Amino acid sequence: MDVCAIILAAGKGSRMKSKYHKGTHKVCGKEMINILIDKLKKCGVDDINLVVGEYRESLIDVTKDKSVTYSFQEQQLGTGHAVLSAYDFLKNKKGNVLIFACDIPLFKEESINELLSVHFKEENSLTFVTSVLDDALSYGRIIRKDGKVFCIREAKDCTKEELSINEINTSLYCFKIEDLLDGIKNIKNCNAQNEFYLTDIIEIFNGKNKKIGTICADKNEVVGVDSRKQLSYANELLRKEINENHMNNGVTFLNPESTYIDMDVKIEKDVIIHPNVCIYGSTVIEEDCEIFSNTKIVNSFIGKNTKIDSSVIYDSKVGENTNIGPFAYLRPNSIIEDAVKIGDFVEIKNSTIGSGTKISHLSYVGDAVVGKKCNLGCGIVTVNYDGKDKNKTIIEDECFVGCNVNLVAPVTVERNSYVAAGTTITEKVDSNSLAIGRCKQTNIENWVIKKFK
Numbered sequence: 001m002d003v004c005a006i007i008l009a010a011g012k013g014s015r016m017k018s019k020y021h022k023g024t025h026k027v028c029g030k031e032m033i034n035i036l037i038d039k040l041k042k043c044g045v046d047d048i049n050l051v052v053g054e055y056r057e058s059l060i061d062v063t064k065d066k067s068v069t070y071s072f073q074e075q076q077l078g079t080g081h082a083v084l085s086a087y088d089f090l091k092n093k094k095g096n097v098l099i100f101a102c103d104i105p106l107f108k109e110e111s112i113n114e115l116l117s118v119h120f121k122e123e124n125s126l127t128f129v130t131s132v133l134d135d136a137l138s139y140g141r142i143i144r145k146d147g148k149v150f151c152i153r154e155a156k157d158c159t160k161e162e163l164s165i166n167e168i169n170t171s172l173y174c175f176k177i178e179d180l181l182d183g184i185k186n187i188k189n190c191n192a193q194n195e196f197y198l199t200d201i202i203e204i205f206n207g208k209n210k211k212i213g214t215i216c217a218d219k220n221e222v223v224g225v226d227s228r229k230q231l232s233y234a235n236e237l238l239r240k241e242i243n244e245n246h247m248n249n250g251v252t253f254l255n256p257e258s259t260y261i262d263m264d265v266k267i268e269k270d271v272i273i274h275p276n277v278c279i280y281g282s283t284v285i286e287e288d289c290e291i292f293s294n295t296k297i298v299n300s301f302i303g304k305n306t307k308i309d310s311s312v313i314y315d316s317k318v319g320e321n322t323n324i325g326p327f328a329y330l331r332p333n334s335i336i337e338d339a340v341k342i343g344d345f346v347e348i349k350n351s352t353i354g355s356g357t358k359i360s361h362l363s364y365v366g367d368a369v370v371g372k373k374c375n376l377g378c379g380i381v382t383v384n385y386d387g388k389d390k391n392k393t394i395i396e397d398e399c400f401v402g403c404n405v406n407l408v409a410p411v412t413v414e415r416n417s418y419v420a421a422g423t424t425i426t427e428k429v430d431s432n433s434l435a436i437g438r439c440k441q442t443n444i445e446n447w448v449i450k451k452f453k
Contacts (some may be wrong), residue, residue: 003116007036008082008171008184009102010053010073015227021055023102025231026060028238029280031261032105032225035290042139043112047099049089051082078195079171080187083180093177096120099198101171103225105234107387112215115174118215125179125210129172131222139168140199142214149212169199170222179210238263266426292325300330303338316348319355337372350390351382354397366390367409371397377421381405397429 023033030038033050040048046067052059053073053389060070073085083099090097096119098112111129112315119127127177130142138155141162153162183204185239186198225231242263245257250269253259258275261267265279269285273279277291281299285291289302292309300313303320312314315332318324322340331349336342340353343360352363354372358363363380367390370376374395382393383406391409395401402421413419414431423437 001192003098003174004047004089004093004095004177005040005049005098006071006083006086006089007033007048007100007102008079009033009059010051010076010082010085012054012057013103013226016231019055019058021052021059021212022226024058025225027225027231027234027263028242029104029264029333033059033063033102034066035105035263036102036107037063037066037068039109039112040098043116045112049086050102051085063241078189078193079198080184080200083184083198084196087181090177090181097175097180098176099173099175101224104170104172104222106223107132107170107172107217107221111215111221114215115172118213119174122213123211124174124213125176125205127174127213127215129217129222130167130214131170131217131219132166133168133219133296134166136163136166136168139170141165142169149202149214150206151203152197154193154197154199156193161331167216169208170217171224172217172222172283173198174311179205183208183210189218203287213364224328283320286320286435295325314354331366365393368393368395370395371399371415374399374401375396376401377405378405381406 009023016025025033027035036448048068048295049071050063051071051073053076057117069089071086071089115127115129117421126279140152140154141158142165143150143153143162155163156423183201186204186343187200189196202212220237223230223234223237225234239260242261243253243259244260246267247253251267252272254273255275259273260278262280264281265283267285270287271285272290274291274293276293278296283297283300285302286304288305290307292308295308297313299315301317302308303318305320306318306322309325311328313330316330316334318336319340321339322336322343324371325344327344328342329347331347332337333350334348337353337355339356341358342348345362345363346359349366351368351370353370354374356373357370359376362378363376365380365382367384368382380401384390384393393407393409394412396413396415398416401419405419405420406424408426410425411425411428413425413429416432417429418434419425419429420434420436423435425437426433429435
């Protein structure tokens, strides 16, 4: 398939009231511009050029890893001028080019494929996407004569009768490159905005008997995002679609309206998700898990048959048959293996917790490796920071660490050892040993009576 793509992203998006380019604002966890780039790539379109202008630094920053190229439109003189700004990208190419606006994040891969299919099947010079809206607002209107597209009229240039038309232009096009380059040089700026409209090429094509075709997309697919209100609406539509897709694949939502799941999250069948849950980024949740209310999971892996209750997990991996929470906090780079218990008010950071280990409550484990089948009592602290460096604590397999123990890193507790409650450990504990590091208790009889006599 000989198809490339141009994404028009040079406008300010001033109605967003933002210092960032509007294409960098996220819908269900991903920047609008990257949503579009990823969909194009999934449809087999890898050669993608972004026409950028104002606020381009933020746009380039979020797309720099996407293997795209850039053209610069220094002055915003209309969509036709924007395409001409990408002339160097197109000039030596044959075949076809998709030209999309950057702010239509809900347009589906299936519709991109339909647009290409109709374009090739009908051998059109131009095929573009229309939609029918109840209120067409400021969208360009499709003017037809005898059923064929005669022109697209921008709303500001429409007559009163033309404004009553509900079929609108979506700014999603597929051109034969040769015909595009031949026709675009004839576009004039004779309109209310004194801009060069790409849509004027339709009249030029009609004058040369070039074939023009259309497909009609659902109105929810072509929602444009040019304000915070429209951004919120796009998030609402996509979130509903995401949750419905998960339910269709066997996931139970107790209240989907209060559940927020990003578009790249993967959830397997027979997972149960309670109300007020947020799952973000590239999280994967395997089958038979249960995610209870007030849980937030970001860019993490959750293994089969694990339960997470009212907890926060960032950039971590949790194994199978594990229980997390309530009120646990897994910070980045934590690896929790199978059949582990991480209980209430336990914080884990940059640590590995071995299979079968229990850390039941009120503990901090940071920069540590904890072995298998250990039991860490209430109030355990790995003292990992000396004011300059982070240091590692190692607790080997089958150790028992009593309540209110400080492990001053770097330190190792070897296999099958016990650490008595209230101990501060500063040196290695050998295998099969009992470590006690606390003062001997002394009771002074009648001390209170003497003090307050």
